[in-house]
Amino acid sequence: MNLASKYFINGLIVIVPIAITAFVIVYIFSFTERLLGQYLPIHFPGLSLIVVLLVIVLIGWLSSHWLLKKLLGYGERLVCSIPVVKFIYNSVKQLSTAVFESQKLLQNAVLVPYPHPGVKALGFVMPELSAPLAEKFAEEHVCVFIPMSLNLTSGFNIILPRRDIIPLDVTSESALQYVITAGAIMPRGNDSDN
Template identity: 85%
Template sequence: MKWFYKYFVNGLIVIVPIALTAVVVVNIFAFTELLLGQYLPIHFPGLALAVVLCLIVFIGWLSSHWISKKLIGYCEQVVGSIPVVKFIYNSVKQISTAVFESQKLLENAVLVPYPHPGVKTLGFVMPELSAPLAAQFSEDHVCVFIPMSLNLTSGFNILIPRRDIIPLDVTSESALQYVITAGAIMPRCNDSNN
């Protein structure tokens, strides 16, 4: 029965994020369609999609201006003063930021000695260590994310001395392909001709 449990859990890991994403997207569009149907005399297929895309771009544009940043900062302070809501909002915001900036985060491919010396594993350099973490080390350390093969959504974050990192001159796409295909596709040089 262990195989049944293993495959059941693996199936859930694949299906749940897809299902949640589909539910959120469908509900956003259904809600938008409902509002547009009530307040606009004109209706055509794809109107909700166009409105949602325009709204997202408009909010992104607003958030990049000084006055809007102040307003958003004030709203975040208000939300941050509510105990349970603060935890939920901060968690969702951090996850969203990580997901939408993951393309930038997984740019710097490196080799590191992991899981033990003498072995090298491909990983990606993460942002600089925060002051409380950096203060724990006598020399410069770096956070490296080591993704699991076939599944970029899980892996390990290790803190390793900068001197032990071997930078790779490979494209981020090919490094990701290497991980996703469990080494079937080898990383390619940054030079597009190679």
């Protein structure tokens, strides 16, 4: 790979996430500005930012109360009773949950024998197996997510004996960087500063 194409790829890696994030934020705020402009007599710069933040905090606060939890549960059951809408809603909900909880989920980096014995792949230990799965095994098994390089949104979930797992003493951020960069950046230990 020549130097120009290397710099081009590095530029894309830096620009694409920033551009997508900026696009989503600008779209949300411009939509809120248009909506507020139609229904509120007052308008000042930054009003949409304040309104969006207040709405997010208000919904988060309300969703922690039992009455709204029941209403949200009822609404969710209603949405999930519509065939096509159920698929879209569940997919978006699972994706957003995975994105916002990814720091919790992708913490325990391990090495596992994958795709066959003799080689090792970096993966992340997932939550405990549910009872219907765990009872199928004579010894303790765990679920490990092995992300695909350059794309954390796809990968493989494998279930294997706990004895086959090699725990890694590395930071979760550096393990994720290792995956995202296809091994160009090696994982760093928990005690390293850089």
